[in-house]
Amino acid sequence: MxxxxxxxxxxxxxxxxxxxxxxxxxxxxxxxxxxxxxxxxxxxxxxxxxxxxxxxxxxxxxxxxxxxxxxxxxxxxxxxxxxxxxxxxxxxxxxxxxxxPDSQIEALHILLGADIEVEVTTENFEPGKKVEVISGQLIGLKGELVEKRGSKKVLVRLGEIGHGILVTIDTKLLEKV
Incomplete structure (x- = not known):
């Protein structure tokens, strides 16, 4: 009951x-x-x-x-x-x-403050390398480098609600954390 x-x-x-x-x-x-x-x-x-x-x-x-x-x-x-x-x-x-975590809310602000296309996903990705964007519109964004359909994307996990946000970005703009 x-x-x-x-x-x-x-x-x-x-x-x-x-x-x-x-x-x-x-x-x-x-x-x-x-x-x-x-x-x-x-x-x-x-x-x-x-x-x-x-x-x-x-x-x-x-x-x-x-x-x-x-x-x-x-x-x-x-x-x-x-x-x-x-x-x-x-x-x-x-x-x-x-x-x-505050960092996830901040990541949403960064992603939506940039004029780029983002994708919401509920896919379960293998953990990727931790990266931070060091240049461009998404500077300061932290996430994981994952691969989807052959292209590299940065994944910001919102694990508490079972979602993630994917964004395609040039790997030259990334630095391992």
Whole structure:
């Protein structure tokens, strides 16, 4: 028999940390706005994509990872998020919300701040060599060098939510870490 989740167990840290929230499908932007209105720091990674309608092409901003919003909360203020319309649940393991490292949120900011194409994946890649981008638009980005369909890509793992972000980059711009 499933017991209800005890909210007190969801966030066990007094310090403010990033957590992933699962939202209602296609409600990420509205949910993120409501979270921000509640006074909670929130990050919704958006990417510009070109979409075709029957009569035109248009650039639109879409969530990079569907149904996910990231919130920065502590044990004292996470309850604000629980009652926001559109919020479904925190991503948890053993009844505790899984914190997302600041470095992964920073990597998302770097990736989306550059005007390049990124690919979201749930593929399970073998661990690659740790690298850092030392030049160009993605300077400071850290990830793993992996191979996909014969081309080298940098993978930023978001292991806590089972996703990764792939970007194609010239290996001359990389340095082993």
């Amino acid at each position: 499933n017991e209800p989740v005890k909210p007190a167990l969801l966030v066990d840290s007094a310090e403010t940390r990033w957590f992933a929230c699962y939202t209602k499908p296609r409600a990420e932007k509205v949910t993120a706005a409501r979270i921000a209105e509640a006074g909670v720091e929130c990050y919704l990674p958006l990417q510009r994509v070109r979409r075709r309608w029957s009569d035109r092409m248009k650039w639109v901003e879409e969530p990079l990872i569907r149904s996910y919003v990231f919130v920065k909360v502590s044990r004292t203020n996470f309850r604000k998020v629980l009652f926001i319309e559109g919020f479904l649940r925190f991503i948890t393991f053993e009844n505790k919300a899984v914190p997302i």
